Each structure stands twice: as C-alpha cells, then as structure tokens.
Amino acid sequence: MFHIGPYTIDSQVILAPMAGVTDRPFRQLCKRMGAGLVVSEMVTSDTRLWKSRKSAYRLNHAGEVEPRSIQIAGGDPEMMAEAAIMNVQRGAQIIDINMGCPAKKVCNKAAGSALLKDEPLVRNILSAVTAAVDVPVTLKIRTGWDSSNKNALSIARIAEDAGIQALAVHGRTRSCGYKGEAEYDTIASINEAISIPVFANGDITSPEKAQQVLNHTGCSAVMIGRAAQGKPWLFREIDHYLRTGTILPPPQLEEIREILLAHLHELHSFYGDYLGVRIARKHVGWYLQDKPDGKSFRKTFNIIETAAEQATSIEKYFDNASNNGVAA
Ligand SMILES: Cc1cc2nc3c(=O)[nH]c(=O)nc-3n(C[C@H](O)[C@H](O)[C@H](O)COP(=O)(O)O)c2cc1C
Numbered sequence: 036m037f038h039i040g041p042y043t044i045d046s047q048v049i050l051a052p053m054a055g056v057t058d059r060p061f062r063q064l065c066k067r068m069g070a071g072l073v074v075s076e077m078v079t080s081d082t083r084l085w086k087s088r089k090s091a092y093r094l095n096h097a098g099e100v101e102p103r104s105i106q107i108a109g110g111d112p113e114m115m116a117e118a119a120i121m122n123v124q125r126g127a128q129i130i131d132i133n134m135g136c137p138a139k140k141v142c143n144k145a146a147g148s149a150l151l152k153d154e155p156l157v158r159n160i161l162s163a164v165t166a167a168v169d170v171p172v173t174l175k176i177r178t179g180w181d182s183s184n185k186n187a188l189s190i191a192r193i194a195e196d197a198g199i200q201a202l203a204v205h206g207r208t209r210s211c212g213y214k215g216e217a218e219y220d221t222i223a224s225i226n227e228a229i230s231i232p233v234f235a236n237g238d239i240t241s242p243e244k245a246q247q248v249l250n251h252t253g254c255s256a257v258m259i260g261r262a263a264q265g266k267p268w269l270f271r272e273i274d275h276y277l278r279t280g281t282i283l284p285p286p287q288l289e290e291i292r293e294i295l296l297a298h299l300h301e302l303h304s305f306y307g308d309y310l311g312v313r314i315a316r317k318h319v320g321w322y323l324q325d326k327p328d329g330k331s332f333r334k335t336f337n338i339i340e341t342a343a344e345q346a347t348s349i350e351k352y353f354d355n356a357s358n359n360g361v362a363a
Contacts, residue, residue, distance in 0.1 A: 037232045037255040039072075039129060039201045040171030042102045044256070046071030048245065048273045049234055051203070051260035052106045052131065052175065058092065059099060060301035061318070064294070065263060066100040069270035071256065073104065074175075077133045080109025080118035092306065096126040104129035104173070110150055112163035119168045128170055132161065134190070135175040135205050151209065152180045157190055161197035171200040175236075178221045179208045188225055195229045202229070203258050206237040223252040234258040240269075242276030249277070265321025267294065292353040295322050299349060303342040312342055319349070326356075 037044050050057060050065045052074040057065075062073040078085075078093050085094060096103050105127035107118045119130045134150045134157065150157055165172045174194050179185035185208060194202055204225055206217030217237025226233040232255035235248045240262040248257055263269050268286050275283045286294070298318060303311035316337050323329035332352055339345050 039102070039173065039232065042129070042171070044071040046270070046274045047249065047256040047277050048270050049203075049256050049258040050074060050263060050270070051205075051236055051258045052077060052133070053260055053264075055317075056264060058305070058314075059095065060298060060305050061267070063100055063301070064267045064298055065270055068267045068294075069274040070259075071274075072102070073100070074131050075103075075105045077106040077108040078118070078122065080107050080111065080114045082114070082118055082121060085121075094122070094125055099126070102128040104131050106131040106133050106175070107164075108133040110156070110160070112156075112159040115160050116163040116167035119164045119172070123168050123170055129173055130164060130168055130170060131173045131175060131203075132164060132199075133175055135177045135203070149180075149209065151176060151186060151190060152184065154186065154189060154193060158193050158197060161194055161199055165198035172198065173201040173203070174199045175203040175205070177205045177207055177209050178218055181208050184208070185221065187221060188228055191225045191229050191233075195231050199231065201232040201234065201255075203234040203236050206235070219248055219251050222248075222254065226253050232256070236260065242273045242282060245273045246277060265318065265324060267298075288353060288357050291322070292349070295319070295349060296346060299342075299346055303345075308342045312340060312345060315345055319345075323352075328356075 046069055048070055050062065050070045050073040054076045057074065057076050062075065066073050076093050078090060084090060096105065103126055105122045107115060107122065107130060109115045109118065122130060161174065176187055176190055178187040187204060191202055204222045206219055206222050207215065219235065222233065222235045234256045235252045235254040236258035239245050239248055239257050239259055245257045259269060272283050299315050302315045302318065305311065306314055319336055320333050323332060336348055339348055
C-alpha cells in the first residue's frame with residue numbers, strides 16, 4: 036500500500052501508460068483485474084490539437100475508475116500547466132507528466148524523454164505544472180538520454196524538489212529504445228535517494244519477476260506495460276503473488292472468453308462500431324497470440340467489418356477451442 040496525495044493505492048502493480056493501448060476500456064478492465072493504478076494514454080499539451088477525434092477519446096474521462104491519472108506530454112512549461120488545468124477541469128485526479136517516451140513524434144518536439152537532456156527546462160516544467168493544479172502531479176522518466184548521459188538520479192531529485200508526488204522509472208535510456216535488459220540498479224539508487232513513491236518499470240512479465248524487482252529496488256510498486264497487452268489478468272496474478280507468495284492458477288478458457296467478450300463490447304460502445312471494430316482487431320490479436328490456431332483465426336477475424344459479427348466470431352472460436360480441448 037502507498038499514497039499519492041490523498042489517494043491510497045492498495046495494490047503494488049500499476050498499468051503503464053501506452054498510447055494506442057491504455058484507452059478507457061482497457062484501463063477499466065485492468066483496474067478490475069487488480070491494478071492499483073492505471074494511467075491514460077498521453078495527451079498532447081497543445082490544447083489546439085484537442086479537437087482531433089483521437090484526443091476527444093483520450094480526454095473523455097466520464098465514469099472512469101478512480102483515481103483518474105491522465106498523462107500529458109510537451110516541452111513548454113506554460114502549455115503544460117494549461118493542459119494540466121484543463122485536464123483537471125475535465126475530471127483528472129492525478130496529472131502524470133511524460134518524460135519517458137522515446138517516440139520520434141514526441142522527441143522531435145522536445146518532449147518525452149528528449150527533455151531529460153535539459154535539466155533547467157525539466158525543473159521549469161515540473162514547477163509550472165505542480166503550481167498550476169491542486170491535484171497530485173506524478174512523473175515518468177527513463178534513466179537518461181543515452182548511456183553516457185544517465186541523469187535520472189538528478190532528475191529524480193529535481194522532481195521531488197518541484198513537488199512531484201510519485202516517480203515511474205523505465206529502466207532504459209532513451210537511446211536504448213526497448214533493447215537490452217532494464218537497469219534495475221539505477222532504479223534502486225533512485226528509490227534510495229528520494230522519499231516519494233518510485234515505480235519500477237521495464238520488462239516485468241510475471242509475478243516472480245515483479246517480486247524480484249521489488250526486492251531489488253525497494254520500490255513502492257511495479258509498473259507493467261507490454262506484458263499486459265491481451266493479458267489483463269496479469270495484474271490479478273501479480274497482486275496475488277505479492278500478497279501471498281503463491282501462484283494463482285491461470286484463467287480457464289471460459290473466463291478468458293468472458294473477459295475478451297466484455298472487452299470487445301466496451302470497445303464497440305466506447306468508440307462506436309466503425310472505429311471500435313478496428314481497434315478491437317489489435318487487442319484480439321494480443322489475446323490470441325500464443326494460441327496454436329491464433330494466427331489463422333486472426334486472419335479471418337481481421338476482415339470482419341461489424342461489431343456483431345466480431346462478437347459471434349469470438350464466441351465460435353472459444354466454442355471450438357473448448358470442444359477441441361485447447362488449453363487456456
Ligand atoms: C505501444 C506503446 C505505447 C507507449 N506509450 C507511452 C505513452 O504514451 N507514455 C509513456 O510515458 N510511455 C509510453 N510507453 C512506454 C511504456 O509506458 C513503458 O515505459 C515501456 O513499455 C516499458 O515497460 P514494459 O517493459 O513493461 O513494456 C509506451 C510503450 C508501448 C509499447
């Protein structure tokens with residue numbers, strides 16, 4: 036258990052922000068499955084772009100599970116402060132600042148992890164945002180710009196000084212992309228140096244690994260990104276293991292069917308049929324990626340054009356799988 040401002044977080048496993056993945060339906064699902072906190076996809080701090088369809092979905096926080104943590108990205112202190120205020124007006128209860136994303140689109144505009152190079156600017160952005168809103172502000176970083184510029188420790192101190200209330204660290208430099216092993220030693224030294232909650236992120240894929248990383252780093256929680264795609268029950272498994280030291284049995288086919296059908300339904304109702312059908316293809320692909328017949332099923336699934344047919348097709352897939360005794 037740990038706290039972010041007034042919020043008590045009762046599970047040591049957090050869903051990482053992932054653009055194109057952690058939309059409202061997925062966040063709600065992960066929360067239900069045991070994530071202590073879920074973070075939105077990033078929203079640009081350039082409020083002029085908020086009229087786009089993509090931003091409209093990202094900015095819709097109605098009926099969300101609490102606390103609603105909304106991530107903003109940008110490189111200009113005033114714009115970031117304004118974006119934070121506007122998100123709070125729309126229901127954000129935590130503002131998360133993205134300085135951890137290596138995406139070219141973000142880096143070229145001097146936002147995301149590119150900012151880590153410029154410590155005075157980092158200080159200005161963080162101070163501007165914490166001064167602008169009453170809700171807790173959190174930060175997500177990488178360990179630095181590249182292997183010879185690993186300044187995460189210094190950024191962490193700046194963050195704590197500026198009033199940031201929790202820090203997520205992806206254990207890689209920006210130039211690493213997703214290559215190499217995450218550096219849990221650096222995360223451990225950051226956690227030791229500051230007293231706000233630190234979340235360890237990078238390559239955590241199982242309950243045992245989550246426990247090892249928590250032991251090694253002393254962090255308040257682990258943050259899970261890619262491993263949760265198509266596997267939202269990972270939160271339940273990790274949470275259970277951290278509490279009891281025992282491994283939960285994997286979900287049975289019947290439960291996966293229920294979870295996937297409910298997720299599909301949420302996607303269709305949140306995005307509407309046209310976009311919902313398209314976004315569902317990606318998620319269904321993840322759910323079935325390890326299944327022996329997943330690949331051939333995906334081929335047929337991906338050409339279906341209506342919400343109702345997608346649901347029927349998933350039902351049929353699971354009916355066949357249980358008749359054929361396919362393991363979950
Ligand atoms: C598809 C995708 C989208 C991502 N989008 C964001 C984002 O919007 N904001 C952010 O801070 N990090 C983003 N990340 C980085 C993740 O939050 C996380 O730090 C990274 O995936 C490492 O964790 P993992 O090994 O558990 O996946 C993204 C990662 C992926 C794979």
